[in-house]
């Protein structure tokens with residue numbers, strides 16, 4: 281039986297990313313109709329404003345103009361994450377930070393890490409060109425940079441609600457996605473347990489052939505109807521609550537081109553600059569900090585007294601569904617899993633899996649088992665390794681000042697893979713070959729920056745004088761080139777202001 285009617289449940293960023301991916305792949309088949317169902321009574325989560333560079337390629341493939349991301353979503357450019365206070369404060373005093381940048385730390389394409397380990401003559405983060413740009417609030421694009429290209433690698437920060445509208449407008453206009461507002465009250469199942477259709481609150485009933493669950497944490501199809509088990513990873517990831525707060529900014533203020541992640545006694549604070557405001561959030565472990573303490577600590581971060589009512593509390597649970605694909609249904613976005621906001625992994629995983637599924641949407645129901653098995657295996661791999669990468673930020677810290685930091689460094693477990701890797705990296709520098717899977721989303725470059733940003737104690741390898749000198753010179757040249765590059769770029773604020781002025785006078 282041909283699959284002709286596809287339903288996407290949920291109008292958040294996961295739903296609309298999926299709609300664009302499906303639209304792109306299925307446009308050529310005029311017999312297929314894609315419907316996105318959204319409830320007016322159940323709001324979208326409304327956070328999720330930091331991204332990774334991979335999203336650029338998807339947005340471009342959907343036919344979205346980069347100018348529209350900038351102009352319509354209050355977007356700014358992100359060259360990485362600045363981690364502040366993730367190490368013992370008194371060890372590094374005021375320079376207590378490191379970067380995980382999207383630009384690699386291979387000066388001139390050369391891995392200087394073996395030399396660096398022996399000399400530690402500069403902070404490891406400085407081996408990426410992004411360091412200078414970030415510290416000077418520079419824009420990773422020139423005025424002449426083509427759309428979706430920069431002088432170094434970058435991602436976006438954007439207003440989540442406006443981003444969803446942009447995706448939605450594009451999916452409807454370009455791919456003819458049908459969009460309806462209904463709340464699913466009950467899910468009807470076929471005899472084999474697959475999904476047959478929906479009873480809506482409005483009293484209507486509708487059937488589809490294939491279903492994508494993007495209903496957020498409520499996971500209406502995967503959890504409630506299909507009962508796909510949840511793989512709970514809260515034993516490894518202890519942060520389980522976030523307080524979100526948006527703060528207005530002065531339009532003349534510089535815009536830092538990174539997500540700032542400042543550690544505190546029981547978690548960390550995200551700080552994401554947009555052109556019009558900052559999105560901030562206090563992430564914490566409820567086992568280690570009460571809500572009242574969290575609000576008080578968050579108040580300190582903002583330098584003003586916050587009340588319960590000023591912030592939005594969002595509970596989280598680290599883990600993922602045992603399967604991405606069950607019978608005639610796939611779960612994407614928060615319905616499929618979530619770790620925590622660090623490193624913006626959620627939209628990353630959603631975008632990748634939505635693209636993977638869209639390329640594998642079966643033509644007939646009989647093909648489903650062929651695709652489901654491999655997609656499930658890949659999704660499982662992705663989740664396990666993404667959790668490792670988040671976990672490593674906590675695991676290798678030298679902070680022991682609170683029970684939270686003692687627990688995340690010494691108390692709670694690591695996956696077997698991460699435990700083995702960390703043991704190996706005590707003796708030998710991480711290598712590309714330590715990451716044999718294509719679905720390890722964070723590879724050696726990312727691990728190098730986090731591990732050596734946090735002084736991970738790898739044994740210093742022996743090295744000839746010639747290699748030592750080559751590395752030393754590569755670092756010196758790189759530092760001078762990075763500084764020249766930063767000097768040649770506009771500040772992010774100036775670039776964005778001039779871009780907006782130019783766009784206003786050159787409307788197409």
Ligand SMILES: Cc1cc2nc3c(=O)[nH]c(=O)nc-3n(C[C@H](O)[C@H](O)[C@H](O)COP(=O)(O)OP(=O)(O)OC[C@H]3O[C@@H](n4cnc5c(N)ncnc54)[C@H](O)[C@@H]3O)c2cc1C
Nearest residue numbers: 290291292294319324325328330464495496613614626627
């Ligand atoms: C604190 C926090 C911070 C985050 N920060 C980041 C970040 O910086 N970067 C990042 O990549 N990700 C981040 N995320 C994750 C990100 O917010 C999500 O990946 C993204 O918003 C997608 O959400 P979603 O579409 O899956 O769910 P939602 O936005 O919750 O959308 C769910 C949709 O389902 C619909 N729905 C639900 N039930 C029904 C029903 N019965 N009938 C009909 N419709 C229904 C709702 O109406 C809604 O449209 C963060 C998440 C949290 C919790």
